[in-house]
Amino acid sequence: MVWLFKLYENCRNDLLINRQVKFLGRCWMSDVSIVADVTGLNGSPSLDGLHHSVPVPPASAGFWRQWRAFSGPAFLVGVGYMDPGNWGTDLQAGATYRYDLLWVVALASLMAVVMQLIAARLGVVLGKDLAQACRDFYPKWTRWPNWLACEAAIAACDLAEVLGSAVALNLLFGIPLFWAVIITAFDVLLLLALQGLGMRMIEAVILVLVGTIGGCYAVEIFVLPQTQPDFLDMGRAMLTPTLGKDGMVVLAIGIIGATVMPHNLYLHSALVQSRRVNTDAPAIRRAIRFNSLDTVAALSVAFLVNAAILVLAAMVFHGRDGVTVRDGVTFTFGEETDWIRVAYLTLAPLLGTAAASTLFAIALLASGQSSTITGTLAGQVVMEGFMHWRLRPWVRRLVTRSVAIVPAIVIIGLRGDGSVTDLLVLSQVVLALQLPLAMFPLLHFTSSRARMGQFRNGWFLLGAGWLSAVLITALDFYGLPDALRKAWVVMVG
Structure with a gap:
């Protein structure tokens, strides 16, 4: 007893x-x-300490006051669309095809906007996040496989953040990559401090990190004369999509597959519930409208950052078979090129200034740290939503980071610093496999009149959402056999 x-x-x-x-x-x-x-009823809300923690002004308040109250969740989600996992594909696309795949970055961003709009709508209307909805509305036997698949995807995404942060520390401070990976484990202290300060502080820190990334690229593209692009050529590339050159299709699949992250759908549907919104129809309609504005604004910033990475690579690397840096080391471009490391090491001698390479590394570090915060929050959402288990934030962070760090330490320890690209391949394979398990339930719930009532998806979101989900899934699985072969090579050496 x-x-x-x-x-x-x-x-x-x-x-x-x-x-x-x-x-x-x-x-x-x-x-x-x-x-x-x-x-048949809800359990306690996910992210309990943040749930309904942010008050919103009355409907009679001015537009900007209301927008400030609702803005924030989408920017936390948006960092997942400019994490280190996206950098490799964008850099390779710009270096190989100049601006020709810029339209793919735009298309992937547009599809991401559609899916995140739907995720936010689910959280506002049902008062459930996607994980809770799957638990409540699907058979019991689906809970464990769904949860395990989500955890694998979050760990895979965290692996990309580990690598991005570690490479940035290595490039900025000369710390060996092996030890830089281990150091990234201690960012749990940052998350623990932030969650203790509340939702608005987390959003403020993420906004600063996103602003750092955007500011670094703004300086490189608009201030440094060596990297100012031809905006007319960029516009033509956006309006004349093509996949006619060898290798374009595979790389386009990589860009799209690296853009829409499954854990962001779970996270966004939970974060919108941090606002204290009434349950009457006008209040829900207002929350949907302002969360939609927040989503479009945040993912527009993510698109501009990804486009800037591609444009920078096009300006610096396109038309070259390789480059030689100041110490005489030559990098030859190819399928196995570690583009993140090459971009940093070659920017200074190519541009005649160390500022660009330093800004690049700072942006990479900000990207890794901001993404790792939101990844941990997503892990809490899926564990609490699917399994109704609760871990303290620092325990949750250690578990997630340990799962990501162990394979990185083992492979880097055995194969050296040149295995970064291989590890990113592994992470993208896992994400591609999990993505349909998030997209299709989300569309199923939000398209149902029985679940959503008058707030179910309209004809535009219905058509755009299902089209995006089918296209993304088809492209992911089209490129999956080749990715699995590469992943097998990584695992067996």
């Missing part, structure tokens, strides 16, 4: 009064609480 009393004490804050309890598990460690599984 003693352990039952302790169980009640630990879990009572997570139980809903007057709801039928179907199962209670024992709280087996002090940092975990198990939420009651209730019949």
Whole structure:
């Protein structure tokens, strides 16, 4: 009886009064609480400490005051669209085809906007995130496979952030890549401090990091004369899509596959619930409108950053078979090129200034750190939503980061610094496999009148959403056999 009393004490804050309890598990460690599984109704909200923590002004308040209150969640999600995993494909596209694949970056960003708009709508209308909706509306047997697939995708995405941050530390401070990877484990302290300060502080820090990334590229493209692009040529490339050159299709698939991240759909549907919105129809309609503006603004910034990476690579690398840096080391461009490292090392001698290479590394570090914060939040959302398990933020961060760091340490330790590109291939394979498991349930729920009522997807979101999901899935799986072959080579050496 003693352990039952302790169980009640630990879990009572997570139980809903007057709801039928179907199962209670024992709280087996002090940092975990198990939420009651209730019949047909919500459990406690995900990200409980942030849920409904941000007040919103009344409808009579001015437009800008309302927009400021609702803005933020999409920028947390938006960093996932400019994480280090995207940099490799954008750099390779610009170096190989100049501006010819700029339209693919725009198309991928447009599809990402559509999917995130739908994810935000789900969270606002149902008051559930995508993981909770899958748990409540799908058979019980789907919970474990869905949760495990999500965790694998989050760990894979975190692997890209580990590599990006580690490469940035290596380039800025000369820290060996092996030790730089280990140092990235300690960013758990940053997340722990931020979550203790509340949702608005997290959003403010992410906004500063995003602004750092954007500012670095603005300087490189608009200030440094060596990298100012031909904007007329860029416009023509955007308006005349082509895939006629050898290798374009594969790289286009890589750009699209690296853009839409499955964990962002779960995360966005939870983050929009941080706003204290009433449940009446006018309030929900207002929340949808302002969250839509937030989404379009944030992902537009992500598109501009990704486009800037491609344009910078086009200006510096296109038309070259390789480059020689100041110390006499020659880099030959090819399929196995580690574009992130080459971009940094070659920018200074090519441009005649160290400023561009330093800005590049700072932007890379900001990208890795901002993405790692949102990745941990996404991990909390899927664990709490699918399994009703709760971990303290620092425990959750250590678990996620450990899963990502272990393969990085093993492969880098055995094969050296040249394995960064191989590890990114592994991460993209896992993300491609998990993406349909997030997109199709999201569209299923938000297209249902029974679930969403008058706020279900309209004809535009319905058509654009299903078209985007089918196209992204088809392209991912079209390129999957080749990616799996590369991943097998990575694992067996």
